[in-house]
Amino acid sequence: MFDALVIVTLVASGALAVFGLVETARGRPPGKPLAYAVYVAVGLLVVQAAIAAVRVFGGVQVPEPTTFLIYLLVSVCVLPIALQWANADPNRWGGAIVAAGAVGVAVAVLRLQGMWAVTGA
Numbered sequence: 001m002f003d004a005l006v007i008v009t010l011v012a013s014g015a016l017a018v019f020g021l022v023e024t025a026r027g028r029p030p031g032k033p034l035a036y037a038v039y040v041a042v043g044l045l046v047v048q049a050a051i052a053a054v055r056v057f058g059g060v061q062v063p064e065p066t067t068f069l070i071y072l073l074v075s076v077c078v079l080p081i082a083l084q085w086a087n088a089d090p091n092r093w094g095g096a097i098v099a100a101g102a103v104g105v106a107v108a109v110l111r112l113q114g115m116w117a118v119t120g121a
Helices: 003-025 032-057 065-088 094-119
Strands: none
Touching: 003 032, 003 094, 032 065, 032 094, 065 094
């Protein structure tokens, strides 16, 4: 995985978490700006997952390939699910749901980077 892309993804996830918490503190239901922020973060995650999956299937040996691929899948799926859940009952807590998802994604990306670092690739 590219270190620069990992850093950008982590920054985007952190910014999304802060944005979600700010929207919650303001008492607003999730709106289009929060949705667009989620789309940007998911776009970065899809690019990261595609690059990593191609490299794993291309021969890079990670310690636990199944676990690694599951982390890739989870990192891409969490934010859309969190946004859907936040929009299912739009109230002031929707931003907190997205923020929790963003923190979960950041943890998954850090775990992916740790597993990738072992490969030395």
